[in-house]
Structure formats: structure tokens, C-alpha cells
Amino acid sequence: MASKFAEFIESKKIDPRRIVAVSRRMERLRPEDRVLKQKKRKGAAAEGEEKPAKPRSGRPVTPVLLDRINAGKPVSGAAKTRVLRAVNAVLEQKKEQPVELKQLF
Secondary structure, eight states, rough: OHHHHHHHHHHHHHHHHHHHHHHHHHHOOOHHHHHHHHHHTTOOOTTTOOOOOOOOOOOOHHHHHHHHHTTTOOOOOHHHHHHHHHHHHHHHHHEEEOHHHHHOO
């Protein structure tokens, strides 16, 4: 029996390799993310400043993660969110509507 995620990507004709590639591009740490993480480590928060933006995770979706999802094995919430962001980016490229987490898992 195929998982809900496997059925979804098959119905939308999305190649899993494309999800991995898009996620790698989206989640990659950039210099500004490293600066944010460094400020947080040093504890340099001035009074009256608004909270800094969240840095990217630096942990993209992997083929192993997609295999676990297709097999119906448990996956963490953060991993599900990363997969959702990657799938929505692919759907946006295909000029389709973004989906919600409940539609994938």
C-alpha cells in the first residue's frame, strides 16, 4: 500500500529527485544565516531590537527521508515541514496551488 505522500507526488507527476534538489537549494545555509547564528551564540541582543529572522535549517530533504515517508515510517515534524516547503516550491514552479501538511501526511 502506497503512502498518502507517494500517491500525492504520483498524481501531481513530481519526481522525488526534484524535491531533493529544490530542498537543497532552499535550505542551504547562506552567509547571512551564519551571521544570525553567530549573533545568537554570542548572545548579542541589544535592548529594543526586534527579534532577528530565523536562519535556514541547513538540513535539506534527502532521498533517505523520502524513502522513509514512502514506506510509511515515522518522520519528525521538522522533516515534514521541510518536505512541505520543497513540494510547494515545485508546485509553484508548475503554476499549481500550494498544499497543506494534511494533504501530504
